[in-house]
Amino acid sequence: MKAVVIGATGHVGTYLVPRLVRMGYQVTAISRGTREPYTAFPEWREVERVRLDRLALEKSDGFGCKVAAMNPDVVVDMISLDYHSTMETVRALQGTNLSHYLFASSIWEHGAAFTVPADEDTPRKPIDDYGRDKVRSIEYLHGEFVQNGFPYTAVMPGHISGPGWTCINPTGNHDPSVFTAIAHGERIYVPNLGVECVHHVHADDVAQVFELAIRHRDAALDEDFLAVAPKAITLRGYAEHMYEWFGKEADIAYLPWPEWVKVTADEEKINRTFRHISHCNNYSCEKARRILGYQPQYSGMDAVHEAVHSMIERGVVISD
Amino acid sequence: MKAVVIGATGHTGTYLVPRLVNYGYEVTAVTRGLSEPYTVTGEWREVERVQLDRSEEEKAGTFGKKIAAMNPDIVVDLISYSVESTKSTVRALKGTNLSHYLFASSIWEHGAASVTPADEDMPRHPIDDYGRDKVASVRFLHEEFVKNGFPYTAVMPGHITGPGWNCINPTGNFDPEIFGRIGRGEKIYLPHFGMECVHHVHADDVAQVFFRAIQRRTAALDQDFLAVAPQAMTLRGFAEAMYAWFGKEPDIEYLPWEAWQKTAGSQAFINSTYSHLAHSDNYSCEKARRILGYAPRYTILQAVCECVSSMIARGVIQVG
Numbered sequence: 001m002k003a004v005v006i007g008a009t010g011h012v013g014t015y016l017v018p019r020l021v022r023m024g025y026q027v028t029a030i031s032r033g034t035r036e037p038y039t040a041f042p043e044w045r046e047v048e049r050v051r052l053d054r055l056a057l058e059k060s061d062g063f064g065c066k067v068a069a070m071n072p073d074v075v076v077d078m079i080s081l082d083y084h085s086t087m088e089t090v091r092a093l094q095g096t097n098l099s100h101y102l103f104a105s106s107i108w109e110h111g112a113a114f115t116v117p118a119d120e121d122t123p124r125k126p127i128d129d130y131g132r133d134k135v136r137s138i139e140y141l142h143g144e145f146v147q148n149g150f151p152y153t154a155v156m157p158g159h160i161s162g163p164g165w166t167c168i169n170p171t172g173n174h175d176p177s178v179f180t181a182i183a184h185g186e187r188i189y190v191p192n193l194g195v196e197c198v199h200h201v202h203a204d205d206v207a208q209v210f211e212l213a214i215r216h217r218d219a220a221l222d223e224d225f226l227a228v229a230p231k232a233i234t235l236r237g238y239a240e241h242m243y244e245w246f247g248k249e250a251d252i253a254y255l256p257w258p259e260w261v262k263v264t265a266d267e268e269k270i271n272r273t274f275r276h277i278s279h280c281n282n283y284s285c286e287k288a289r290r291i292l293g294y295q296p297q298y299s300g301m302d303a304v305h306e307a308v309h310s311m312i313e314r315g316v317v318i319s320d
Numbered sequence: 321m322k323a324v325v326i327g328a329t330g331h332t333g334t335y336l337v338p339r340l341v342n343y344g345y346e347v348t349a350v351t352r353g354l355s356e357p358y359t360v361t362g363e364w365r366e367v368e369r370v371q372l373d374r375s376e377e378e379k380a381g382t383f384g385k386k387i388a389a390m391n392p393d394i395v396v397d398l399i400s401y402s403v404e405s406t407k408s409t410v411r412a413l414k415g416t417n418l419s420h421y422l423f424a425s426s427i428w429e430h431g432a433a434s435v436t437p438a439d440e441d442m443p444r445h446p447i448d449d450y451g452r453d454k455v456a457s458v459r460f461l462h463e464e465f466v467k468n469g470f471p472y473t474a475v476m477p478g479h480i481t482g483p484g485w486n487c488i489n490p491t492g493n494f495d496p497e498i499f500g501r502i503g504r505g506e507k508i509y510l511p512h513f514g515m516e517c518v519h520h521v522h523a524d525d526v527a528q529v530f531f532r533a534i535q536r537r538t539a540a541l542d543q544d545f546l547a548v549a550p551q552a553m554t555l556r557g558f559a560e561a562m563y564a565w566f567g568k569e570p571d572i573e574y575l576p577w578e579a580w581q582k583t584a585g586s587q588a589f590i591n592s593t594y595s596h597l598a599h600s601d602n603y604s605c606e607k608a609r610r611i612l613g614y615a616p617r618y619t620i621l622q623a624v625c626e627c628v629s630s631m632i633a634r635g636v637i638q639v640g
Contacts, residue, residue: 112513112554113556114553115552116437116551116602117437195433195515234432234433236433257513
C-alpha cells in the first residue's frame with residue numbers, strides 16, 4: 001500500500017508520516033524544498049523523499065499527474081491552499097487506483113462565531129479569502145464524490161501547535177515577544193475584555209484525526225472533521241494561565257480596540273489579531289470522537305506548553 | 321410523597337411544578353405573594369399554595385421551621401440568594417424526613433470565561449457578589465453532605481428564557497427595545513466585535529434538569545449540573561439571527577466600549593451588558609446529559625424566539 005503526503009514535512013506531516021509508516025504504508029513525502037520535519041522521528045528513515053514545486057508545476061497542469069504517476073492508494077494533501085490547486089490534483093487522480101484522498105481544510109471554513117462551539121453541521125459563512133477557498137474546495141470535492149464517487153475526506157484543524165514553530169500567543173497573533181514579556185512578569189496588552197477565543201490543537205492530534213479517517217475509510221468518505229483540542233480558551237484565560245505557568249503575577253491591561261491598535265503599532269500583528277478575534281474560534285471535536293474514535297492527547301494548553309518550551313530552547317522566547 | 325417548591329411561580333417553577341404533579345407528588349408551592357405562574361396549566365389546580373415572605377420570616381427565624389413543618393420528602397429551593405438564607409433553611413431541615421434538597425445555583429459560579437465551554441469540573445472564580453454567594457452556598461451544602469449526609473443537588477441554569485418575561489437581548493442586557501428595533505429593521509449597536517457569548521436556556525429545560533435529578537437521586541447527590549441549551553451564541557450571531565427571524569436586513573454597528581455606552585438606554589443596561597460581556601457565557605451540558613439523561617428540547621434560538629414572540633403578543637415591543 002502506498003501513501004503520498006503532499007507538504008509532508010510541515011506541522012501535521014511531521015507526525016502523520018511516522019504514523020503512516022507504522023500502519024505499514026510505503027510513504028512518499030513530497031515537499032518543495034529539502035527542509036527536515038520539525039521532529040526527526042525514526043520512521044522518517046523509511047520514507048521516500050521527493051522534491052516538487054507545486055506552484056510552478058501547477059501552472060502547466062504538471063503537478064497532479066506526477067502524483068498520479070506514483071500510483072498511490074492514499075493521498076494526503078496538506079498544502080492545497082486554493083480551489084484551482086485542489087481541482088488540478090483531483091482531476092489527475094481520477095481513474096487511478098486511489099482509494100482515499102484526504103484534504104487539509106481549516107476551521108476558518110467557519111467565519112465569525114455564531115452558535116458555539118461550532119460543529120461540522122453549522123453552516124459555512126467564511127469571512128476571509130482563505131476560508132472561502134477552503135469552502136470552495138470542499139464543495140468541489142463533495143460534487144466529485146456525488147457525481148463520480150471520488151473518495152475524499154476533509155479535516156479542519158484548529159491553530160496547530162507543537163515543538164518547532166511559533167504558536168498563537170495570548171494577544172491573538174504570532175509575536176513570540178509576548179511570551180518573553182509574560183516570562184519576565186512584564187505587562188501585556190489584550191484587546192477588549194479578552195473573552196474572544198482561540199482554539200489550539202497539537203499537530204500530533206491533527207495527525208491522529210487523519211490516521212483514524214484512513215483507518216475508518218468507509219465512515220469517513222464525503223465527511224469533514226474538525227480537528228481541535230477538547231476546549232477553546234479565551235485570550236484572558238490564556239494570558240492568565242501563561243503568567244501562572246511562568247510563575248509570575250499576571251499583569252494584563254485590557255484596552256479598547258482603537259487603543260490596543262495604537263499600543264501594538266504593527267500592521268501585521270494587528271491584522272493577525274483582528275482575524276483571530278473576529279472569528280472567535282471555538283469548535284467541537286465531538287464528530288471526530290463519535291465517528292472516528294478520536295481521543296485528543298493534548299489540551300489546548302498542553303499543546304501550547306510544548307510549543308513554548310521549544311521556543312525557549314531555540315532562543316525565540318527568552319525566559320529567566 | 322410531598323414536594324415543596326420555594327419560589328414556585330417563577331420561571332423554572334412554572335414548568336417544574338406541573339412535572340412534579342404529573343409524577344404523583346403532592347406539591348406545596350411557596351411564594352411571597354399570590355402571583356400566578358407564567359403559564360397556567362391544569363396541574364396547578366392540584367397544588368397547595370402557601371404564602372411566605374422569606375426575608376421577613378428569616379429575620380424572625382421562622383422560615384426554615386415552617387418549611388420543615390410541611391414534612392417534605394423533597395425541597396426545591398429556587399430563590400436562595402445568600403449563604404445565610406441557605407444555611408438557615410438547611411439547618412431547619414436536618415432531622416426531618418427530607419430525602420432530597422435541590423438548590424438553584426447559577427452559571428455565574430463561574431467568572432470570566434477561560435477554557436470554554438466551561439463545565440462543572442473547572443475551578444470556580446466568581447467575579448460578582450451573586451456568583452460568590454452561590455459558590456459559598458454550594459460549598460456549605462457540600463460540607464453538610466460530607467459531614468452529615470445532607471442530601472443536596474445543585475443546578476446551575478443559564479439565562480432562563482421563555483414566554484412571559486423579557487430575555488437578554490443581543491446587546492447583552494434586558495432592554496426590550498433592542499428586539500423592537502431589530503423587528504422594525506432599525507440599526508442597533510454592539511460593543512466590541514460582538515464576539516462575547518450569552519447562553520440562554522428555556523425554563524422548561526431547566527425544569528427538566530431538576531426533575532431528572534429528583535428521579536436519579538442517588539447519581540445526583542452531592543453533584544452540580546449546568547442547565548443550559550446545547551450551544552451558546554455570540555452577540556453578533558444572536559443579532560444577525562434575530563434580524564433574519566424578523567425578515568429584516570441586519571443593520572449592526574460595532575463600537576468600542578466607551579462609544580457603545582452612549583448608545584445604551586440606561587446605566588442599568590450598561591451594567592448588565594458589562595456583566596454579560598465579562599462572563600462571556602459558554603457552558604457545557606454534557607454532565608447533565610451523561611448522568612441525568614438530560615435531553616434539551618430547545619436550541620438557544622428556539623428558546624429566545626419563543627420569548628420574543630411572547631413579548632410581541634404582550635405588547636412589550638411593537639414591530640409594526
